[in-house]
Amino acid sequence: MHYYKRNIGDYAKKAGRLSMLEHGAYTLLIDACYDRERFPTEAEAIEWAWARSDAEIEAVRFVLSRFFVLTDGLYVQDRINDEVVQYQRNAETNARIATEREEKRRSRERSVNGSCKDVNEPPPNQEPRTTNQEPPTRKDKTRKPRPQSDDFVSVDDLVAEGVDTQVAKDWLRVRKDKGAKTLTQTAWDGVKAEAIKAGLSVSDAVKVAAQNSWQGFKASWLDNSTPQSRPGFVMAEKPLSPAERQMYAASPTRCNDRVKRMMAAELGNNAPHIVDNIIEMDQGYGAPTLLG
Numbered sequence: 482m483h484y485y486k487r488n489i490g491d492y493a494k495k496a497g498r499l500s501m502l503e504h505g506a507y508t509l510l511i512d513a514c515y516d517r518e519r520f521p522t523e524a525e526a527i528e529w530a531w532a533r534s535d536a537e538i539e540a541v542r543f544v545l546s547r548f549f550v551l552t553d554g555l556y557v558q559d560r561i562n563d564e565v566v567q568y569q570r571n572a573e574t575n576a577r578i579a580t581e582r583e584e585k586r587r588s589r590e591r592s593v594n595g596s597c598k599d600v601n602e603p604p605p606n607q608e609p610r611t612t613n614q615e616p617p618t619r620k621d622k623t624r625k626p627r628p629q630s631d632d633f634v635s636v637d638d639l640v641a642e643g644v645d646t647q648v649a650k651d652w653l654r655v656r657k658d659k660g661a662k663t664l665t666q667t668a669w670d671g672v673k674a675e676a677i678k679a680g681l682s683v684s685d686a687v688k689v690a691a692q693n694s695w696q697g698f699k700a701s702w703l704d705n706s707t708p709q710s711r712p713g714f715v716m717a718e719k720p721l722s723p724a725e726r727q728m729y730a731a732s733p734t735r736c737n738d739r740v741k742r743m744m745a746a747e748l749g750n751n752a753p754h755i756v757d758n759i760i761e762m763d764q765g766y767g768a769p770t771l772l773g
Contacts, residue, residue, distance in 0.1 A: 482568050485515045496548070506530050506540040507548065511561065518565050520555045633663035642673075643684045652691040659696045672698045679703055 496507055513529035514520055521529055526545055532538045549556035639649035656664060676686035679700035690698045725740050733741065 482515050482518050482565060485564060499544075500540070502536060502540045503544055506532065506537065507544045510541070510544060510549075514558070514561050515565065518569070520549070520557045520562070522554055523556070526556060633665055634669045638669075639687065643682065644687045645684065648684070648688050648691055652687050655691060655694050656696050659694075661696055668697065675700050 496504070499507060509530040510521075510526055523542070523545060527538055527541050530537070530541050532541045545551075545556045549558050551557075636646065636649045636653060639652075640646050644652075653664065672686060672690075673683050675698050676683050679686065681689070686698045689695075689703070693702075695702065719739075721740060721743050725736070726744070729736050729740055729744050733744070736744075
């Protein structure tokens with residue numbers, strides 16, 4: 482028995498007034514009785530506690546007389562005896578359960594093996610079959626022929642039709658991302674026909690398709706496309722505000738390029754000179770204004 486429950490409160494209540502030497506003797510005797518699962522004689526108790534000096538031997542004898550009962554030449558303690566007996570009973574029960582479990586397992590294996598022997602087995606093969614007598618036959622796998630370069634339209638073919646090189650590469654990449662690995666001649670002829678129907682050149686049609694991430698091109702698709710992606714689209718400039726006109730009249734050189742360009746378009750190439758004349762005429766009458 483290598484483990485026992487030590488109640489500190491009970492020990493302090495019963496042995497709290499022992500000396501340090503007597504505490505050591507009592508603790509060693511308790512451990513030895515649990516470990517050996519039996520009780521000692523006086524001589525064995527002195528030996529189990531490793532008592533050497535007269536004081537140590539006297540401490541062992543005092544503990545035996547105070548906490549043990551001499552029975553048939555052995556010093557016995559009821560609490561230790563009860564726990565050791567209960568431990569031995571539990572050990573016997575656990576051993577019996579383990580033995581019965583092992584016997585059931587073996588019996589089950591014997592029954593399974595016995596039933597397997599009753600099954601009719603085929604007679605042994607008189608001529609063993611081996612795989613190393615004949616060389617293994619290699620299965621011929623028919624590979625699908627790869628498409629030739631003449632079977633689909635390439636970037637060079639699109640460039641030859643007038644499409645920009647980068648636009649052609651971008652459009653073919655869009656088609657590949659959408660699952661179309663190649664551009665067949667039939668599909669390309671359809672794109673060119675739709676470009677004519679939409680009134681666009683082949684180059685513009687491919688550019689619109691690449692900008693909108695289209696796999697192909699349909700004239701009807703232009704109605705749903707963004708205006709920025711349509712050919713010939715020019716972003717309208719924002720009209721000049723009164724404040725911008727006032728600033729141009731005050732100092733044309735301080736205005737940005739958009740104001741200068743739009744004022745020049747309105748007044749003509751001599752716009753700066755006209756404005757200078759207006760400014761000179763308007764001096765002394767408050768802030769300069771652009772007449773007309």
